[in-house]
Amino acid sequence: MRLLIVDDEKLIRDVIKTYAETENYETVEAENGLEALDIIQNEKIDLIILDIMMPKMDGMTFLEEVKKINNIPVIILSARNEEYDKLRGFDLGTDDYLTKPFSPKELLARIKAILKRSGKMTPDTYEYQGLKIDYPGHAVYIDGKEIKLTLKEYELLCYFVTNENIALSRNQLLNKIWGYDFFGDDRTIDTHVKMLRNNLGPYRDLITTVRGVGYKFVVKDED
Amino acid sequence: MRLLIVDDEKLIRDVIKTYAETENYETVEAENGLEALDIIQNEKIDLIILDIMMPKMDGMTFLEEVKKINNIPVIILSARNEEYDKLRGFDLGTDDYLTKPFSPKELLARIKAILKRSGKMTPDTYEYQGLKIDYPGHAVYIDGKEIKLTLKEYELLCYFVTNENIALSRNQLLNKIWGYDFFGDDRTIDTHVKMLRNNLGPYRDLITTVRGVGYKFVVKDED
DNA sequence: AATAAGTGTGAAAATTTAGTGAAAAAAAGT
DNA sequence: ACTTTTTTTCACTAAATTTTCACACTTATT
Secondary structure, eight states, X not given: OEXXXXXXXXXXXXXXXXXXXXXXXXXXXXXXXXXXXXXXHHSOOSXXXXXXXXXXXXXXXXXXXXXXXXXXXXXXXXXXTSSHHHHHTSOOSSOEEEEESOOHHHHHHHHHHHXXXXXXXXXXXXXXXXXXXXXXXXXXXXXXEEEOOOHHHHHHHHHHHTTTTOEEEHHHHIIIIIOXXXXXXXXXXXXXXXXXXXXXXXXXXXXXXXXXXXXXXXXXXXX | OEEEEEOSOHHHHHHHHHHHHHTXXXXXXXXXXXXXXXXXXXXXXXXXXXXXXXXXXXXXXXXXXXXXXXXXXXEEEEETTOOGGGGGXXXXXXXXXXXXXXXXXXXXXXXXXXXXXXXXXOOSEEEETTEEEETTTTEEEETTEEEOOOHHHHHHHHHHHTTTTOEEEXXXXXXXXXXXXXXXXXXXXXXXXXXXXXXXXXXXXXXXXXXXXXXXXXXXXXX
């Protein structure tokens, strides 16, 4: 879950960021509407927290733009009694409104609520047949029995399952799991895939090789 | 029900006290954080009403201490428009926030609400097999015999048990237990975990290490 | 069939990480 | 002021993880 925090005051951004991170949300910050627009066009953002009072491109204008471009839910922050009326006209369908000063608890509660109803809740487990990943517990089970994976193997598996049926190049895997600053050997991945496959036992074939590209985690729809 | 009112202005304490008593709450007063800390360590308090702006030990510091020591719910009072970073100390669990000037009626409503839900939500003991934590008493028992833990060990254990089966990163532990302003060594945690494990004796294995991440308190469901 | 390119794999080497005891530093008691 | 306790840092070790690499193997191409 990635939240975009749009506020011109760094202090407020920081506070929100701090609390958001305790709930394991990733955060991205923007200090004005222009910056924010740029971000939502280039990154995947699940929810925007927007201070309506800002210099440069003000909140209202930004909000209009967002609603044109796509449907990311927005939580609007505003000083009490400020432009509440202006917001009337808005379709607050997926959105929420909060007056300052607000308690972080309240904000987090609303974030949770909105993400939930917009169907974007991160599930905390993944399951496919007898394969189960318990994300909070950092654990993987096969037919109910925990299998022990190293961190890299675990990360690899998680990345695979969030990209079911998509071929992932070695480069993609390196960048996402090892980070952009890894300058080692491509083939390191192969070794990790090997070990992951071994650990997956009966499910080892879910990871297929895409020759000349990389690997793919293949699952069949089970309707 | 005993409420602790922490505010440097006697006038406000008196107002709150008066109203609280109409609802048959007992009240205890403190005019600064130090005094208040002393009280919560020596008396049974069910709810704290805390003015965030105070001399001596200010409200935030006090709040952090309270949250470390035990789990008493807090209603925070604050002048409107006061800086938001003051909100930082929130434990988002059981607290509430109220801006001055507030109506006594509103305050009482929140008191009632919090006491109601904290009555249900905050059990005052934790038990798993022969391991028992007595929160109000700040004590831990193994098979009925008290074991003596240092404060950090106790805090660590409490945080673990409230996050059963969830892998906790060192960072998370540092932030939650040491506070966001601790800039020491990661490995300090390891040492404390070591000591906690030693003290847990037969239950030492409940704390498992999650390599590359941190630690996890693992309990098996006992249906 | 020969060749080239890409992949699987086992094992060794390099690196990282966690457990630990002991010392230093800080805090609390007396 | 002194002792005791708690907390933190640190260095060393053992162990686990990660990476590299050589060689066997597979697949695609000519």
